[in-house]
Amino acid sequence: MGLILTYEEGQTPLDPEQINGLKIKTISTQQQLNEFEQTNINEALKWLNSKRKIKAVLSEEFMIQLHKRMLGMVWKWAGQFRRTETNIGIDWTRISMELRLLVDDANFWVEHQTYLPEEIAIRFKHRLVSIHCFPNGNGRHSRIMADLIALHVFGLNKFSWGNSSLVDSSEQRKMYLKALQLADNGDFSQLIKFARS
Numbered sequence: 001m002g003l004i005l006t007y008e009e010g011q012t013p014l015d016p017e018q019i020n021g022l023k024i025k026t027i028s029t030q031q032q033l034n035e036f037e038q039t040n041i042n043e044a045l046k047w048l049n050s051k052r053k054i055k056a057v058l059s060e061e062f063m064i065q066l067h068k069r070m071l072g073m074v075w076k077w078a079g080q081f082r083r084t085e086t087n088i089g090i091d092w093t094r095i096s097m098e099l100r101l102l103v104d105d106a107n108f109w110v111e112h113q114t115y116l117p118e119e120i121a122i123r124f125k126h127r128l129v130s131i132h133c134f135p136n137g138n139g140r141h142s143r144i145m146a147d148l149i150a151l152h153v154f155g156l157n158k159f160s161w162g163n164s165s166l167v168d169s170s171e172q173r174k175m176y177l178k179a180l181q182l183a184d185n186g187d188f189s190q191l192i193k194f195a196r197s
C-alpha cells in the first residue's frame with residue numbers, strides 16, 4: 001500500500017486499518033486523496049441540494065447517511081462509527097450514547113428556543129466534532145451539519161466558514177482552530193462569528 005498521508009494541524013490521523021479501507025487503490029498522495037474526497041463530497045452536496053426540505057436533520061440516521069454520502073465512494077468505513085481511539089474524540093465505546101444525548105439536547109434547544117438559531121447550529125457542530133463519530137471526515141461532516149441546521153431547521157442561509165475550504169493550512173484554518181478551542185472552553189462567540197465570515 002503506497003499511500004503517504006500528511007496531516008494539517010488539528011486533523012485526525014488515520015490508522016493502518018482505516019487506510020486499508022481505501023476503495024480507490026490508485027490513490028497514492030494526500031493531494032489525490034483530497035481531490036477524490038472533495039469530488040465525493042460534491043456529489044453529496046448535489047444530493048442535499050436536490051432536496052427541498054429535510055425533516056430529520058437532527059437524527060442519528062440522517063447523520064450516518066450523510067457521512068456515507070460524503071465519503072462512501074472513497075472509504076469503506078464511511079457512515080460507520082469509529083472503533084479506535086482518536087486524538088480529538090471521546091472514548092469510542094461512548095459514541096452512540098453521546099450522539100443520542102446530543103440529538104435529544106438539540107431538539108430540546110430548538111423546541112424551547114434555549115439559544116438563538118445560529119448558536120444552536122454552532123453548539124451542535126462543536127459537540128458533534130468533539131464526539132468524533134467517524135474515523136475521519138468529522139470536521140467537514142460537522143460543518144455541513146451546521147449548514148443544514150441553519151437551512152432546514154431555521155430557514156436561514158448556510159454558513160460561509162471564512163470563505164475557505166479549511167482543508168489546507170491557511171490563516172482561515174488557524175482562526176477556525178482557535179475558535180474551536182475557545183468553544184472547548186464554552187465560549188462560542190468566535191466560532192459563530194467565524195462561521196458567518
Ligand SMILES: Nc1ncnc2c1ncn2[C@@H]1O[C@H](COP(=O)(O)OP(=O)(O)OP(=O)(O)O)[C@@H](O)[C@H]1O
Binds near residue numbers: 010135167180184
Ligand atoms: N480543539 C478542538 N476542539 C474541537 N474540535 C476540533 C479541535 N481541533 C480540531 N477539531 C476538529 O476536528 C476536525 C478534524 O477531524 P477529522 O480529520 O475527522 O475531520 P476532517 O473533515 O477530515 O478535517 P477537516 O475539517 O480539517 O477537513 C477539524 O476540522 C476540526 O473541526
Ligand SMILES: [Mg+2]
Binds near residue numbers: 011012136138
Ligand atoms: Mg481529516
